[in-house]
Amino acid sequence: MHALHAGADALMRRIGRDVLMAHFQKLEAGQIEEKAPDDYVTIADKESEALLIEGLTALLPGSHVVGEEGVAADASLILRATEGAAWIVDPLDGTGNFAAGRTPFAMMVALAQGGVVQAGWILDPVGGRMCHAVLGGGAYVDGQRITARPTGGAQPIGALATRYLPDDVRASVMARSEGHITIADIPHCAGEQYPRLALGTNDLALFWRAMPWDHAPGALFLEEAGGRIARIDGKPYRLGDDRPGLLAAASPQLWDEAAERLFG
Template structure:
């Protein structure tokens, strides 16, 4: 099952990867990398990628607004009303810190939301060309193959904890709680890769601190369509307009229940 714009979106993402993102990978000048905020990078490639994706998506249907991460960084008002009507949400390079450091863990993400719910999502890994996509009610797919989230199969579930926005005491407490029951795995610092790992059985659970819409709109649909869950600790489902901190994604409802009991119980 494909969205009517599926082929056009995939073609656009692959073109941007080939013409803009990959040629600049490990090839950026010092003047082409900036720090937007502490530990939050942006490169010339992010800006060019977003411009090309925005232009391409706007051409597909001028009635759908486009919300890009870098556009919102420049003008926060652009994200207002994200829960009303139809919008494309773009992360032009997810994992920019990795990309700028020459680490090959980054992605391009596009989601289509209607009244705040993701109806279609695409995640491209430019280096491997792996394409994850999902349609609401139509399943999750990796490279065209329908996938169901599988447990990682280790003796203990594999949990990834985003802790770099927490104070040291909170981080230590979370890691100690998790370590009693789970194997704490390293974080890829790239939501595009993290959602793929939850669907493909590398990790079972992920705790995210920041919940910006371009980081989670596409991946949350992918994981849900694969049989997983993405919820706040109070049990409410993730929604793109809600930017609370501390959200838990898991490969199954049972794993989610266990994660919340262990981390917050």
């Protein structure tokens, strides 16, 4: 796994530098497309994913890639996320931020075997921070092992992504959190939100959409750091289960308290 990590790390850093940073704040109008309302794709997403496919499959012969843009072109590809050795790839997470010329944005990669995530990587191309995790082997930031830590605030600080919640769920969550959870701005980038949970910036995060490229790397990173992510009903998050609704927290205790507060 060490050689694989070194290869993935080097590949992602190179693509981050040569593609993402090369296009950042330099996009032309024709290089940005809207796949759906408020869902963008840029030339950088496409170039990054093509290079990740080439590089990752070379690192692990016999593996295949399930990438966000590949699935956008052929929805059936998502079924391969739980087959064999699968790289789960978000070539540019936070595309809306990137297209607007602002941070944060990230590149995210996970390696799954038979539907079980074995390793994950989250690169911040601007600052160069690499978050990495290995199943049963811990969570690391730039090679240093870390343990998730709560913010220590009088109330838990929660990044609640309520935008995609059904209206009734949103109203209930906001009412239940008032006076009990300090609401933080969301970064519109899962590749930034997961590090915030592990590094003491936020205590909680609520996600509604659960696409594998948004969560497979970060979920492993958070849990290997000692945090918890699960379905709202407490069932484990598993690759291949794309039902909506995920609650993440910097510790299991915070998760239990938040689940009771928001949904109990």
